[in-house]
Amino acid sequence: MRLAYANEMEEEDRHDLLCQRDREEERAEERERAPVDMLCRLIGMVLHLDERPSFSSRPLSSMIRICAITVFLNTAGCMGMQLTSTGPQTLQRAQGERMTLVCTYTPDPSDTGELDIEWSVVSPDTTQKDQLLLSYAGGNKYIHGNPGLTKGLDFAAGDPSLGDASLSIAFLSPAHSATYQCKVKKSPGVDMQKVSLVVMVRPSVPKCWVEGGEAVGETVSLHCKSSEGSSPLSYAWKRERGGPIPPSATQNRVTGELLISNHSESFVGIYMCEVTNAVGDERCRVKLTANKPPNRAGVIAGTVVGCLLLIIILAILIWLLIYKCDARFTRYEKEVSNDIREDVPAPESRPHSRCSSRGASLHPGVAYSQVGMQQTGHSDRGHTHIPSTSTGYTPVKYDSRYSFAV
Numbered sequence: 001m002r003l004a005y006a007n008e009m010e011e012e013d014r015h016d017l018l019c020q021r022d023r024e025e026e027r028a029e030e031r032e033r034a035p036v037d038m039l040c041r042l043i044g045m046v047l048h049l050d051e052r053p054s055f056s057s058r059p060l061s062s063m064i065r066i067c068a069i070t071v072f073l074n075t076a077g078c079m080g081m082q083l084t085s086t087g088p089q090t091l092q093r094a095q096g097e098r099m100t101l102v103c104t105y106t107p108d109p110s111d112t113g114e115l116d117i118e119w120s121v122v123s124p125d126t127t128q129k130d131q132l133l134l135s136y137a138g139g140n141k142y143i144h145g146n147p148g149l150t151k152g153l154d155f156a157a158g159d160p161s162l163g164d165a166s167l168s169i170a171f172l173s174p175a176h177s178a179t180y181q182c183k184v185k186k187s188p189g190v191d192m193q194k195v196s197l198v199v200m201v202r203p204s205v206p207k208c209w210v211e212g213g214e215a216v217g218e219t220v221s222l223h224c225k226s227s228e229g230s231s232p233l234s235y236a237w238k239r240e241r242g243g244p245i246p247p248s249a250t251q252n253r254v255t256g257e258l259l260i261s262n263h264s265e266s267f268v269g270i271y272m273c274e275v276t277n278a279v280g281d282e283r284c285r286v287k288l289t290a291n292k293p294p295n296r297a298g299v300i301a302g303t304v305v306g307c308l309l310l311i312i313i314l315a316i317l318i319w320l321l322i323y324k325c326d327a328r329f330t331r332y333e334k335e336v337s338n339d340i341r342e343d344v345p346a347p348e349s350r351p352h353s354r355c356s357s358r359g360a361s362l363h364p365g366v367a368y369s370q371v372g373m374q375q376t377g378h379s380d381r382g383h384t385h386i387p388s389t390s391t392g393y394t395p396v397k398y399d400s401r402y403s404f405a406v
Contacts, residue, residue: 080108081189083182085166090196093172094279100156101167101195103182113187114138117165119153121145122179122194130181134167136160149175172199202280203229206256208273212263215291220263222286224256224273234276240285242269265290 085104093099107115117136123129132144134153139161143150152170165184169176177199183192203226212220224235235256239245246266251258256275260267268290274283 081111081184081186081191082106082108083184083191083193085193087195089194090198092198092200092278094202095172095174095199097172099169099172099176099197101169101180101182101197103165103167103184103193104163105165105184105191106163107186108189111186111189113185115161116185117155117160118181118183118185119165119167120181120183121149122181124179133180136165174199174201200230200277200279201228203233203275203277203282205282206235206273206275206284208271208284208286210286210288213291214263214289215293216263216265217293218263220260220267220288222258222260222271222273222288224258224275224284226256226275226282229275229277230279232277236274236276238272238274240270240272245271263290 083103083105085102087102091099091101101119103119114137118132119134121131121133123131131146133150134155135142135144136155141155141160143153154168154170155164156166156168157164165182167180167182177197179194179196181192181194184190206224206226208222208224210220210222212218214220222237224237226233234253235251236253237245237251237258245251245258248262249258249260249267256273258271268288270285270287272283272285274281
């Protein structure tokens with residue numbers, strides 16, 4: 001429905017443009033035929049006088065005939081100032097272009113007054129005054145109005161008094177969209193004409209892309225979008241390689257979408273999208289392929305195997321974590337059992353000889369007793385040792401609770 005609506009709008013625009021051109025041509029022809037029509041009417045009026053058979057009216061009719069011809073010749077020779085430029089009354093141009101609004105004129109020999117040329121913007125509100133932009137009077141040019149609008153405006157001809165009062169615009173912008181009036185006056189003759197100018201933005205280079213997996217049997221859509229451009233924008237898809245687009249594909253000229261419901265090898269190729277409006281066009285390209293769908297059984301099997309492997313890996317990690325924690329707890333218990341409690345008092349120590357302590361350390365659990373012995377002193381390198389008297393000792397007992405003799 002959108003495609004049909006867009007086509008109807010295009011047909012209506014073309015029809016309006018053709019009708020407008022026909023009306024302009026008819027007006028130009030009527031203007032050219034006006035003197036001839038006037039002459040024919042006067043001649044007809046004069047000839048009608050001959051239908052009266054009265055003899056007395058013949059001198060009067062002859063006199064009227066002569067006066068009518070004289071008046072017509074004087075009127076035809078004094079038609080006054082005429083604008084001779086023709087063309088469409090509505091112009092569409094792209095932003096940034098240079099534009100010339102044509103306005104040529106032909107003065108009558110009877111026009112003896114001072115030449116006065118004015119270019120103005122017609123106000124859409126009839127109660128408001130028109131905005132004067134550019135004028136020529138007394139051999140001088142004058143610029144009026146808003147500087148933002150009049151910037152780049154000038155007469156196309158170096159000397160507008162030579163019959164060319166065309167207006168030149170150096171750089172078109174959307175602000176220049178208006179209805180312009182050219183008025184040429186040279187007393188007593190005066191003439192004027194209007195022309196409408198519409199400044200539009202060219203479409204920017206569109207972006208083309210493909211949506212969908214491009215798999216055989218799936219739905220695939222090609223998209224084309226231009227970010228800039230005056231409406232209405234029209235999109236059209238063409239296939240550069242691979243022949244014309246199969247009729248099963250549907251495209252929307254308003255949105256720029258090419259829809260392929262059941263993708264197949266017959267749609268493979270390079271596609272070009274062209275976006276157009278009244279003042280320009282741009283293009284982009286995209287390549288469309290056809291991929292075979294993946295094996296579903298293989299995909300399912302791979303998914304199952306992957307899940308099992310993941311479960312096994314998680315189980316191994318959990319077992320290692322539990323084993324590590326158990327080993328660390330066992331080692332901690334052993335360390336605690338070997339430590340000496342700080343709140344237990346130390347055992348009382350008893351005096352003992354070197355031999356008893358040494359013997360106790362060599363043979364734990366054995367009680368030793370020393371027998372008093374007398375050692376006779378002898379000289380060693382001139383020194384005399386005094387014999388020591390040994391006394392009796394109580395036998396040493398070994399207590400396994402404290403790991404030493406008590």
